[in-house]
Amino acid sequence: MKKLFYMIIVLFFIQIFPVSGMQISEMQNITIGFIPVENAAQLQSSAQTFENYLEQYLNGIDVKIVVPTSYEMLIEGLRFGHIDASFMDAGSSWIAHKKTGAEVIFAEVVNGKVNYNATLYTKYEDDTIQNIEDTIGKKVAFTSITGSSGFIVPMGKLLKSNIINDTPNDFVSLEASLSNIFANYTFAGGYKAALKLLVNGNVDAAFSSDTAPQNFLTIEEQNKIKVTEIIGSVPSHTFMVSSNLPNNIVQKLSNALISLNYEANNNILNNIYGADALVPTTTKMHISEFGEYIDTLVGIEDEILNR
16 A cells, blocks of 8 residues: 555656756666765665666666765766766755756655654753753754754754854854854764763753654663654655756656565665655755755855765
8 A cells, every 4th residue: 555655646746847857868878876885885785786677677778886985976976977866865965956956856765754853852851941942052962063853954943043143154153153052062973872961961952863762762761851842854865866867868767766666676775775665856845945954054065075
């Protein structure tokens, strides 16, 4: 039943959101980028299976998979025509769109959702913090400077909503702003570490994802904290195509990706990043709101690209 639901969505979006691009052209090869990882060998087996599948489906087009070591390499590849399409995370998708004109055409579905939520957590007994605005002047824990739910969304919302007026104009002033806004701030290094600081009473509030407590904390630890505010959504991974990719190739590639939602091929997709399915979408629909938070955090782009 779930697969049928995804197929209905697919057919609906194909009719409403056709992909723009170059005129029909024949291509002999296509290069697809994967999200950078420190050890590309970890993806080798699933990437090869994906490559073989696409070559069979595209019939006559040679497919090459690349796994660069940074998002900057991936985006520059899209800019200069060395990469034709790529899996991306939300932040790099927005930067790629702005810098190269690449467009999002699919979003990953994970556990039935195309997003997760940036969430503010406080101690269970603490009533002094009712929302994100109340964290001003408090001790807070972020995940990392590039953390989507653990920094970009909460700080982006504080700035974009004019809750704070200390607007940075570069990365140095962004870091300086944090010292002015909070009594103390810490980049803990990840979901678990940020929440542990809260559990242990080292901070007044922690920013993390909506699924982090059940994934990283014991029941006893979970009972010591509470969800104070759902701040905003973080889009799932995307699949982007270059603005120079011919329309007929985009359509063939889209059809091939749609077929990954069928049970016979779904393990190929699931083995790459653990996604359940791919659903058609657009840059505006899937990542524009999140992209506005990135734009607000002046200087954060370089940090994202150099991860």
